[in-house]
Amino acid sequence: QSVLTQPPSASGSPGQSVTISCSGGASNIEGETVNWYQQLPGTAPQLLIYSNDQRPSGVPDRFSGSKSGNSASLAISGLQSDDEATYYCAAWDDTWNGPLFGGGTKLTLL
């Protein structure tokens, strides 16, 4: 059940910036807050952005989130090698009556 749509892959060179999109609908992103998770290979996901644009303590300000209408975006500036990971968006869905995750975007550094 993945109605939050993300591109499957993204890439960038060290030092560059990249943006990952997440699109949904009226029952999820448009009416709810969006969260982003970073999953490094072989590890559990970690909360990266919550409430659309808030960073938990310890998350560098190179990571930023935004939301407009039924879409959200995660921006990463100053790419570093340890940013290679899969990134998931997530939002509560009022129809599904549960949280939905996007399919994930695998970020590769060139």
Add this chain to the structure above:
Amino acid sequence: QVQLAQSGAEVRKPGASVKVSCKASGYTFTNYYINWVRQAPGQGLEWMGIINSAGGSTTYAQRFQGRINMTRDTSTSTVYMDLSSLTHDDTAVYYCARVLVRGLARFDYWGQGTPVIVSS
């Protein structure tokens, strides 16, 4: 510090059941809900359900209704997820994750994951 410590890897045959535990520490257990999220090999994250650690009420994703059961033991701050009638498609890593408010997808701490392999 907040920790969610999960039980170890499990191997089951098709048709069997598996019970995974998630022991919480470092915070007031009954102040948070616990969710279960699974990830099949090479796939994304799939929400399975949520339990209110205080009252024990549960909500399950529709596709697991009838074969999933979540319980909690407040004396040990542990949540359990029982999944029955296993098939090969249930092979996945199972995570517990806490949330302060039901109705948000803000999971601020996750367990380390429990691999479950279903194999004949």
